[in-house]
Amino acid sequence: MRTSHVLIPTLREDPGEAETVSHKLMLRAGLIRKVAAGIYTYLPLGLRVIRKVEQIIREEMNRAGAQELLMPIASPAELWQETGRWSFYGKELLRFKDRHEREFCLGPTHEEVITDLFRREVRSYRQMPLNFYQIQTKFRDEIRPRFGLMRGREFIMKDAYSFDQDEAGARLSYQKMYDAYHRIFTRCGLTFRAVEADTGLIGGSSSHEFMVLADTGENTIVYSDGGTYAANIEQAEVFPPTEVDAEPPRPLRTVQTPGCRTVEEVTKFLNTSSAHLVKTLLYSTGGNTVAVLVRGDHEANEVKIQRLLRINGLELATPTVVAQVTGAPVGFAGPIGLKDVRIIADHAIKAMRNVVVGANQIDTHYVDANWDRDFHVEQFADLRSACAGDPSPKRDGILRMAKGIEVGHVFMLGTKYSETMKATFLDLHGKECLAVMGCYGIGVGRTAASAIEQNHDPKGIIWPFPIAPFHVHLLPLTQSTQTAKVTAQLYDDLQTAGLEVLWDDRDERAGVKFNDADLMGAPFQVAIGDKSLAEGVVEIKTRKDGKKVKLPPAQVVGHLTEARPS
RNA sequence: CGGGGCGUAGCGCAGCCCGGUAGCGCGCCUGCUUUGGGAGCAGGAUGUCGGAGGUUCAAAUCCUCUCGCCCCGACCA
Numbered sequence: 001m002r003t004s005h006v007l008i009p010t011l012r013e014d015p016g017e018a019e020t021v022s023h024k025l026m027l028r029a030g031l032i033r034k035v036a037a038g039i040y041t042y043l044p045l046g047l048r049v050i051r052k053v054e055q056i057i058r059e060e061m062n063r064a065g066a067q068e069l070l071m072p073i074a075s076p077a078e079l080w081q082e083t084g085r086w087s088f089y090g091k092e093l094l095r096f097k098d099r100h101e102r103e104f105c106l107g108p109t110h111e112e113v114i115t116d117l118f119r120r121e122v123r124s125y126r127q128m129p130l131n132f133y134q135i136q137t138k139f140r141d142e143i144r145p146r147f148g149l150m151r152g153r154e155f156i157m158k159d160a161y162s163f164d165q166d167e168a169g170a171r172l173s174y175q176k177m178y179d180a181y182h183r184i185f186t187r188c189g190l191t192f193r194a195v196e197a198d199t200g201l202i203g204g205s206s207s208h209e210f211m212v213l214a215d216t217g218e219n220t221i222v223y224s225d226g227g228t229y230a231a232n233i234e235q236a237e238v239f240p241p242t243e244v245d246a247e248p249p250r251p252l253r254t255v256q257t258p259g260c261r262t263v264e265e266v267t268k269f270l271n272t273s274s275a276h277l278v279k280t281l282l283y284s285t286g287g288n289t290v291a292v293l294v295r296g297d298h299e300a301n302e303v304k305i306q307r308l309l310r311i312n313g314l315e316l317a318t319p320t321v322v323a324q325v326t327g328a329p330v331g332f333a334g335p336i337g338l339k340d341v342r343i344i345a346d347h348a349i350k351a352m353r354n355v356v357v358g359a360n361q362i363d364t365h366y367v368d369a370n371w372d373r374d375f376h377v378e379q380f381a382d383l384r385s386a387c388a389g390d391p392s393p394k395r396d397g398i399l400r401m402a403k404g405i406e407v408g409h410v411f412m413l414g415t416k417y418s419e420t421m422k423a424t425f426l427d428l429h430g431k432e433c434l435a436v437m438g439c440y441g442i443g444v445g446r447t448a449a450s451a452i453e454q455n456h457d458p459k460g461i462i463w464p465f466p467i468a469p470f471h472v473h474l475l476p477l478t479q480s481t482q483t484a485k486v487t488a489q490l491y492d493d494l495q496t497a498g499l500e501v502l503w504d505d506r507d508e509r510a511g512v513k514f515n516d517a518d519l520m521g522a523p524f525q526v527a528i529g530d531k532s533l534a535e536g537v538v539e540i541k542t543r544k545d546g547k548k549v550k551l552p553p554a555q556v557v558g559h560l561t562e563a564r565p566s
Numbered sequence: 567c568g569g570g571g572c573g574u575a576g577c578g579c580a581g582c583c584c585g586g587u588a589g590c591g592c593g594c595c596u597g598c599u600u601u602g603g604g605a606g607c608a609g610g611a612u613g614u615c616g617g618a619g620g621u622u623c624a625a626a627u628c629c630u631c632u633c634g635c636c637c638c639g640a641c642c643a
Contacts, residue, residue, distance in 0.1 A: 012592065012604070013578050017636060037635065091567095092641065109643090143567080143641055157643050209643095218642085302640080315640070318568090409643065443643030477602050511603040518603090529602050539602090 001470070003504045006044050009033075010516050020216050022452035023148030025461050029520045031469075038145025038153035045520065048469035049448045050156060054135050056187045056466060057158045057442055064180040066131040066160050071113045073137060077103035079112040083420045088312060094141045106139035111417050111439060114161045118435060119423040125165050128425065128435070129173055133160035135444065149445035150405070151218075156444040163418075163435040165427060170436040174412050177440040181210050181408050188447055189464025191454060193404065195221045196231035198303050199411055207411040210442075211404030212450040221404045222386050226396025233401070234303040236386040237393040240347035247353040250368040252336075258363045261331025263296045266365060270356060273297075277356040278349055278369075280333040282317040282325060282341070285309065289317055289325050291338055293345035293377065295352065298384040308344065308381050326360040334358030335375040336366055343376060346383040407447045413437040461521030462543050465565045470502040472560060473522040477510040477529030486538065486553050487528050497557045499564070518543070524560055528553075 008030040017034070018024040026032045031046030042050055058068065077095070080086035086093070086105075094106045107113065114132055122130065138157045145153050162173035178194065185192045190212050197209040209232055211221055223230035231237075260266040267274050277296030282289055283305065290309065294300045306314050319330050325341055326333045334357035335343050349355075354368040357375075371377055388401045415434040417423065423435045448467065455462040465471065472494055476487040487503065494501045502522060504513050510529070517525045527539040537550040540559060551559055 009576095011577065016572085016578070019637075034635090090641085138643080140642070144637095144639085146637085151642070155643070159643085313640090315567095406643065441643050446643055475602095479601075509601060509603085509605065511605085514603045516604085527602070531602055 001502055003502065003506050008043070008045050008516075008520070010519055018148065020147045020150065020453070021456055022150065022216075022449040025452050025456060025519070026148050026449065029461055032149065034148075038142055038151070040149065040152060040154075045469045046448075049463075049467055050444055052467040052469075053188060053444050053447050054156070054158070057135065057184055057444070060180045060184045060187070061133050061158070061160060063183075064131070064176045066133045066162075066177075066180075068134065069132050070134050070136060071107070071110050071117075073107055073139070074104045075107050075110075075113050077105065079116055080105060083112055083417060085112070090313070092140045092142065094139050107136075108138055108140040109439075109441070110134070110136075110159055111161065111413070111437075112421070115417045115421045115423045115437070118163055118418075119421060122163070122425055122435075125425055125427045125433075129162065129164045129169050131160055131162040131173060131177075133158060133440075147216075147449070149449045152445065155446070158442040158444060160440040162438040162440070163423070164438075165425070165433065165436070167414075167436055170412060170414070170438055174410060174438045177410050177438065178208060181410065181440070181442070184442065185210055185212070185407065185447070187466050188451060189455065189466060190407070190447070190451060192407065193221065193223070193230050193402075195223070195404070196229075196235050197409065198232060198234045198307070207409060209404075209406045210408035210410075212407050212447075212454065213402055214405050214450065214453040215403050216453055217403035217405040219404045219406055221402050222388075222390075222399040223402065224392030224394060224397045225400055226392060226394070228396050229392045229394040229399075231386075231393075233385050234301065236399070238347070238382050238384055238386050238390060239393070240380075240382075241351040244351045245353040249370045249373060250354050252369055252374050253367050254359055255365055255367055256363055257332075257365045260363075260365075261329075266356060267296065270365070270367065272356060276352070276354070278335070278345075278352065280335055280338075280358055282322055282333055284315050284317045284321060285311050286313060289321060289341050291333070291335060291341050291343045292383060293335060293343065293349050294384050295346065295348045296356075298346065298348060298387070300346075301383060301385040304381070304383050304385075305344075308379075308383065326358075328358070328360050328362050328364075332358040332360060332362055332364060334360055334366060334369075335371075335377070336360070336369060338375075342378055344379045344381060344383065345371070345377045347380050348384065349377065350380050405446065405450045405453065406443075407450055408440075408442040410440045411438060413439055456521075459515070460519035463521045463523060465523050468521065468523055469500075470520075470522045471499045471524060471564065472501045473517045473520065473525045474501055474503040475510075475513045475517055475525055475527045476503075476505070477513065477527055478531075479507075480530050480533075482533055483528050483530060486533060490526060490528070490538070490553060490556055493557045494560065497561055499557075499560060524563070526556060 010030045011028045014024050015027045032040045135158045139154050142153050145151050164170040164173055192212045194208045194210050197207045199207045220233040222236045260269045263274050274296035279294050281292045281300050302314050322330045357366050357369045359366050390399045418435040424432045427433045452461050476483045491503050523543050525541040540549045
């Protein structure tokens, strides 16, 4: 393709709206343009990358036995009401009414629609197992879209849904997808890791997320140094402590702690450590307030809390609510004398003796409090996030932390949807059975963005070969007829050899072309100019390592077909 | 939704505090020169200063309301 025939509006400077590397580079290299918050146009170059990722996904899904179909973007409220997600999904579900006042939503995911298809069309075990997938634009009215394609409101997703006769079959389908995902992300040139994950709004029994390892990732993952365990920090199980503090209980006392509201202030003032303090966090959940106790140096894990309480929607209580419940300003809440509030605690609390807690009174704390003597805990559970250094749940060493970008997620759904939507089939014995389901998503744009996060340098993008918008960037540097002739010949020959070529035929200076080429990130650049042609050669640069080779034009095709990763 | 910030030329920004009728760099157009890592000189075009009200002789600047966008949190492919 010739540069003069395609819109590639590169930018010299970083756009003000972008923060992360991939977002900046996608804008600068002319891949995308924003239309509204979280909504983008894919420009020709960006679309080529998207299509490549889609094609890799398509090939691997087909190879794994899934069949492609395409569901509508708009779906009727009734289907969502059937599973209860019309109300459960919340504001993220963009709803609207048609001219007949019938309610619809833009599909954020398609369990309802596909399950409806299954129950209408599939009767017999003979037709199973089935795995349907689509590559389609989704809409989720995200609270805060950000980082360009990394978290859009409108985004392209591959979603697949499997239907099996039983658990064993479903596990096999799940494993096939798990393996396919490994191949997909490997082919996309990504460094990634599959981790155990929470199932969130989709629901189901278990799931894995595929995390691209990158410091800019929004997720924290933990993994064991023994090598077999990896999980999202939301999910990672924390063992109850094995040893209880042996200190004999001392009498409960109150102390004045003027102006000390944070863990840090209180422990510093009392000259103790945060491991001897119990944080009392008040959460609001649909009108109720819950007190959650965690050790001062631990992080409460809101996903675990929600799972224990079987709710979706948890917020730290506002200062007003805190004042109502505790009778004191924020910073002095404690479990002693707290009324009309459920109190749940992390396992770690059980092992603590003679702790510091808030006294529900301004500028006052209790010291030497003991849970079995001074306050009541309704339930102990795993409510905190794992930390680096915690033992691995698989008992293969200790945990370490890393940041990741979630590019794919596979779920074992079980019969959650087939049950509520009565998706059944007749088995071998003529008995009516519920289909056992799985669902499997990949963020296409996010995968492309992740590739940039992992593959760039100060000059621009360094595309992994399989998803590069072009393989070779031809850069004629001088205006001579000789240069033009060699360039045109190379353009034809390279394409004939099956390489995708971008020919920078603009009337620009060499520096501009080099810089734009580095920015756009094609794996190979071929510079053609009078200087090197005088020696009978052109110059091939590998974008990744910057290495340059001089070769006669006739040998370029051979060299590049050779250098091309398979 | 809570907290912070920003809307001025296609892009990046200054001007706003202290009101006097809009500027810089890049890009764009024309000409000449230049031509292997973001050229030089000369000339030129481009703004309802996000929008609506208000205060004032006078508003980009002060006040009120509104819309959009970005960043931090809850959400997630």
